[in-house]
């Protein structure tokens with residue numbers, strides 16, 4: 001009963017999740033909770049299973065074991081990628097993945113939260129509201145001036161921002177953001193932290209990042225993963241003072 | 253809603269293309285029928301169905317391009333949909349022969365009498381009605397594509413594996429249609445047609461009408477494809493081609509997007525096949541040959557995939573070349589075709605249309621260079637809306 005109450009009111013609830021690739025346990029009895037309008041930063045060494053965890057949440061990888069619930073109720077392990085995305089889970093990939101042969105504008109337009117059916121998409125025409133929304137998003141991610149450029153011609157950092165813009169356009173309840181500031185300048189990093197903090201006022205955000213100054217900037221709860229399990233949890237100061245974390249991650 | 257979609261289809265390039273096709277639809281028959289026999293501008297009788305055939309090939313290439321160029325599905329079995337559309341038309345034409353056949357059986361086509369069949373098989377019912385037969389031209393290829401695509405795309409068969417099973421599909425149909433007991437004339441197929449809609453199939457006026465119908469059908473296919481690729485769904489198709497898994501994470505059902513493109517494409521291919529058969533006067537199982545489907549891929553690649561006009565140019569030019577070659581030096585045609593494909597893949601990844609794009613980019617670049625500081629990135633962007641080569 002207390003367990004049921006524990007799930008209630010969570011945005012994301014992972015309990016005892018494990019997955020093995022050819023016998024190698026990439027995720028090992030992992031339990032993580034994210035509340036509505038909360039930001040969680042996840043740190044951890046390479047190969048800790050951070051990206052794999054996102055794969056499990058978004059339906060790309062099926063866990064061997066454990067519970068993955070969205071919004072306290074919906075069992076994500078039974079759904080496919082598209083269904084999970086339409087529930088309101090958006091994801092930014094570690095390697096920025098935008099649609100390179102489309103313009104910046106079209107990338108956002110495709111991501112915009114609209115009916116995804118075949119005929120709805122075939123006969124879709126952007127109305128004034130959609131145009132205003134896309135413009136607003138492009139302003140937020142500072143790509144309005146490049147709206148007609150092909151995404152292929154953006155810099156690495158700009159692609160990261162475009163992908164964040166696509167996330168915003170999806171209007172998700174939960175955002176999974178994998179290494180958003182890789183390839184960004186210091187100034188861009190600060191901006192990104194500001195933007196994500198802003199988003200987290202109304203939505204749940206899970207950020208994976210190696211850049212410690214960025215994580216500090218976020219000022220959120222921190223979880224350190226290693227070998228597919230939680231090593232330490234708490235504020236960044238608590239976690240980075242943890243001797244095990246220092247030994248296994250920060251100290252190297 | 254639909255008018256908006258149609259409006260979108262009419263971008264400048266599509267308008268030009270449709271206008272040219274409609275012009276051709278009028279000019280070719282007119283030149284053949286109206287000009288005096290000794291006029292240098294008169295098209296000889298044999299040329300009309302020959303050109304008509306090229307147009308149906310162009311339509312087949314356009315159909316393939318919709319799935320391959322825009323959606324990344326390399327079908328090596330599109331000849332099958334073309335052939336099935338052709339067989340549906342052939343069945344109608346067979347039933348029009350009536351008592352003029354060798355055995356003069358009013359119901360059964362000659363080959364059935366020859367096989368000692370007493371009754372028409374159920375799937376031949378209704379095929380003597382033109383409109384019912386035309387419905388089958390659309391429905392049967394569409395249904396086959398739907399079932400095949402549903403199974404393949406739902407199981408996420410992609411890339412080389414998908415190409416192989418499409419090839420297997422057309423091969424299986426080839427073997428099936430070779431069998432006499434299938435009821436499609438076996439090895440010999442369907443031929444010796446007499447009438448279409450009450451008109452003699454070999455009359456110049458009928459051939460002219462068939463040519464015009466082919467040009468108009470191609471124009472309509474251009475409009476349909478253009479409406480699709482200019483819509484948001486068309487953008488999603490390209491997204492599926494370039495980053496399939498990413499598209500899923502945006503919430504699009506990739507399998508349905510592919511299924512839609514595949515079915516529409518199969519229907520266009522089927523209609524092309526139905527127009528092909530009365531102009532060449534025969535349909536037999538060789539149309540299912542895997543090599544035929546591979547040739548379509550070559551036409552499309554040569555013309556330029558991921559564009560509307562590319563496959564049309566490729567479909568016509570390669571086949572004009574083929575007609576010439578098979579007349580002049582028949583034994584070298586396959587070598588020429590192979591060489592063409594290799595040259596295209598190596599030097600013209602975007603085909604003939606890409607070549608024009610490259611030339612334009614070069615001139616714009618020069619102009620821009622003269623005007624102000626060069627911005628190579630933008631120039632490239634402006635000239636490079638075409639797809640990257642598929643894997």
Ligand SMILES: Nc1ncnc2c1ncn2[C@@H]1O[C@H](COP(=O)(O)OP(=O)(O)OP(=O)(O)O)[C@@H](O)[C@H]1O
Pocket residue numbers: 021026044045046047048049050051052053094
């Ligand atoms: N599909 C897969 N098949 C086999 N092994 C996999 C697969 N996906 C992940 N792994 C392995 O699981 C482990 C965890 O990988 P993961 O990408 O989740 O790490 P990460 O924490 O995101 O690391 P990084 O910080 O480098 O991004 C790695 O050892 C990786 O090789």
Ligand SMILES: [Mg+2]
Pocket residue numbers: 050051052094178
């Ligand atoms: Mg990772």
